Amino acid sequence: MLDNLRNFGRSWVAKVFLGVLIIAVAGFGIPSVFLDLNANTVARVGDQNISVRDFDRVYRSQVNQFAAQTGMAPSAQQAVSFGIPNSAIARLANDASIEILASDLGLGASDAKLAELVRQDPNFAGALGLFDASEFVSMLRQSGYTETEYLNLQRRAAAREQIGTIFAGADVPQVALDIARSYDGDQRTIEYVELNPVLFSVTEEPSDEQLQQFFTENQARFRTVETRSVSLLPLTVDALAQGIEVTEEEIAAEYDRISGQFIAPERRTISQLVLPDAEAAQPFIDGAESGASFASVVSEAGLQTEVASLGTLAESQITDANLAQAAFGLEQNGYVVLEGSNGYRVIWVSAIEDGGQQPLDVVRDQVEQSVAARKAQDMLFDVYDEIEEARAAFQPISEVAEQYGLEIHDLDLTADGAQLADIATLPQGSTQTITNAVFAASPDARVTPAISLGSNRTVFFELSEVQPARDQTLDEVRDEAIAAWQDLQTDMEMTRTADDIVAAIDGGSDIFTVAAEQGQIPQSSAPFSRNSAGAAVDPDVAQAAFQGGEGYADYVSTQDGDVVVFQVTDVTPAAEDAPSQVAEALEVDFPDLIFANFVEGLRSDVGIRINEEALNRVIGLE
Numbered sequence: 001m002l003d004n005l006r007n008f009g010r011s012w013v014a015k016v017f018l019g020v021l022i023i024a025v026a027g028f029g030i031p032s033v034f035l036d037l038n039a040n041t042v043a044r045v046g047d048q049n050i051s052v053r054d055f056d057r058v059y060r061s062q063v064n065q066f067a068a069q070t071g072m073a074p075s076a077q078q079a080v081s082f083g084i085p086n087s088a089i090a091r092l093a094n095d096a097s098i099e100i101l102a103s104d105l106g107l108g109a110s111d112a113k114l115a116e117l118v119r120q121d122p123n124f125a126g127a128l129g130l131f132d133a134s135e136f137v138s139m140l141r142q143s144g145y146t147e148t149e150y151l152n153l154q155r156r157a158a159a160r161e162q163i164g165t166i167f168a169g170a171d172v173p174q175v176a177l178d179i180a181r182s183y184d185g186d187q188r189t190i191e192y193v194e195l196n197p198v199l200f201s202v203t204e205e206p207s208d209e210q211l212q213q214f215f216t217e218n219q220a221r222f223r224t225v226e227t228r229s230v231s232l233l234p235l236t237v238d239a240l241a242q243g244i245e246v247t248e249e250e251i252a253a254e255y256d257r258i259s260g261q262f263i264a265p266e267r268r269t270i271s272q273l274v275l276p277d278a279e280a281a282q283p284f285i286d287g288a289e290s291g292a293s294f295a296s297v298v299s300e301a302g303l304q305t306e307v308a309s310l311g312t313l314a315e316s317q318i319t320d321a322n323l324a325q326a327a328f329g330l331e332q333n334g335y336v337v338l339e340g341s342n343g344y345r346v347i348w349v350s351a352i353e354d355g356g357q358q359p360l361d362v363v364r365d366q367v368e369q370s371v372a373a374r375k376a377q378d379m380l381f382d383v384y385d386e387i388e389e390a391r392a393a394f395q396p397i398s399e400v401a402e403q404y405g406l407e408i409h410d411l412d413l414t415a416d417g418a419q420l421a422d423i424a425t426l427p428q429g430s431t432q433t434i435t436n437a438v439f440a441a442s443p444d445a446r447v448t449p450a451i452s453l454g455s456n457r458t459v460f461f462e463l464s465e466v467q468p469a470r471d472q473t474l475d476e477v478r479d480e481a482i483a484a485w486q487d488l489q490t491d492m493e494m495t496r497t498a499d500d501i502v503a504a505i506d507g508g509s510d511i512f513t514v515a516a517e518q519g520q521i522p523q524s525s526a527p528f529s530r531n532s533a534g535a536a537v538d539p540d541v542a543q544a545a546f547q548g549g550e551g552y553a554d555y556v557s558t559q560d561g562d563v564v565v566f567q568v569t570d571v572t573p574a575a576e577d578a579p580s581q582v583a584e585a586l587e588v589d590f591p592d593l594i595f596a597n598f599v600e601g602l603r604s605d606v607g608i609r610i611n612e613e614a615l616n617r618v619i620g621l622e
Helices: 002-010 012-028 052-070 076-081 084-105 111-120 133-143 147-167 174-185 208-217 237-241 248-262 278-290 294-301 321-327 360-392 398-403 418-422 431-440 478-506 511-517 539-545 581-606 612-619
Strands: 041-045 048-051 187-195 227-235 267-275 308-314 335-340 343-353 409-414 458-467 553-557 563-572 608-610
Touching: 041 052, 041 084, 041 612, 048 052, 048 084, 052 084, 052 612, 076 084, 076 612, 084 581, 084 608, 084 612, 133 147, 174 581, 187 478, 187 511, 187 539, 208 478, 227 237, 227 360, 227 431, 237 360, 248 360, 267 278, 267 321, 278 294, 278 335, 278 343, 294 343, 321 335, 321 343, 360 398, 360 458, 409 418, 418 431, 431 458, 478 511, 478 553, 478 563, 511 563, 539 553, 539 563
Parallel strands: none
Antiparallel strands: 041 048, 041 608, 187 563, 227 409, 227 458, 267 308, 267 343, 335 343, 553 563
């Protein structure tokens, strides 16, 4: 039978059948085999491949940039969720699309031009500021490029730059500038009425049927959050030091060892009086020479309220060198006149605190903390081992904690970690890490994983109970539900009143007449633009006011809980020559916007295929 199969395989019928099979399978899509997307290709744009090496460079660069901006090095899954791989692919695909067009147009840089660009690159300059071949080779090696790769990159970059110059002189259409200037500079003036919840407050209680219906419709508002009962044991140098006893002999020895840290600088209480000219400064110059007190000269000049205190400062704390030199050259209650580019100023030293070695009595607490911290550092790893041994033996860690004076914190912890704020021995910024670990722990685990916070800082915890999130019953939250129902009725009453006022204005009445019928007094605003609205009216009201022209009326619920009913009484168009930040930004960014859309169109035309297997391998998802 096998011989028959081999003979059939050599026949032309079998070869035709195999060819048809290959074409059919390729039609259903195996791009890695039939479409050139091999293991070294992440994507193909038109007829250009994006190699694993090129993608890895751009991807790693964007990951490093993300880490520098956020302070967090993302995992592979996090990088995908933040869109970093897609961003790297899009950047490389855009470049490839432009290069395809540049190749079709015959654009690029000659070898001579390329050599000139490399020689002019300041990154490759030596000590004399001229091109240095050894510096060139060294920089390429550090960046992971070969000379050929770098030159090819520069050649393609030059071609892309030539394409980009097509749009360099693009002007924004005048109608777009007019719209931008109008958006930035138009002004509105409104008359408005503020409806305060206090005036519409509903105090009556709902019937049982009304309350039950409200509670059922708003069950999501009356729901507990998951709570985990945990015992936390922070093991840090600070936590361990709190339970360490320090003897007077140890304190004295430590003070002798680190006494150089407790030398206080001389500090002076300094005041300053600014004077406009030499005439105003002359009485102070004369007074300093004659020995008159600063207070008497200031009193005679009537400038008591002009004297400004600069504080009690050490010389190193003063950034103005002239001021520091003058102030620390005076005796107590002495003063001197300094002349500067902006006029004259009088410097007065009213008190001097001598510097020098601080006695032990003054710094005793600091020295004691230093001794305790040093002893705690020496004990830290032994205590850590003892806690782990107790946990491995399924023994309570409270015994070890008590032995070393460590405090265990029993908490009902929620996902926001707010309960951790009162634990002083937890490192700053560790709340989210601890909360995530506690909520990731299995309630059935006999030993929970220790939480490492870096720098020899650890938090152990024991999870005793998990109270899952659940819907509360009406009996549990009856008072809260009644208050919420009353708030809703109050809001509805304000909204009904606002609707009535707006309807009356739209029907031809003026806001003053309608407001008076409601027992309200309208106010008039100053003219405001979109950007200056915060100083004149509530920003939400301002945005609503720009939804219509003169006579337009509406109402807005503000973040403070008020409802503001308004009518636009005046519209002031922006002046034709008025400066506009929006228009200026549009003019600056317009060529880039056109170019970005042009590149997007190019990429859509040439098409892109992605090798998911290679992409995931580079990212680290496999």
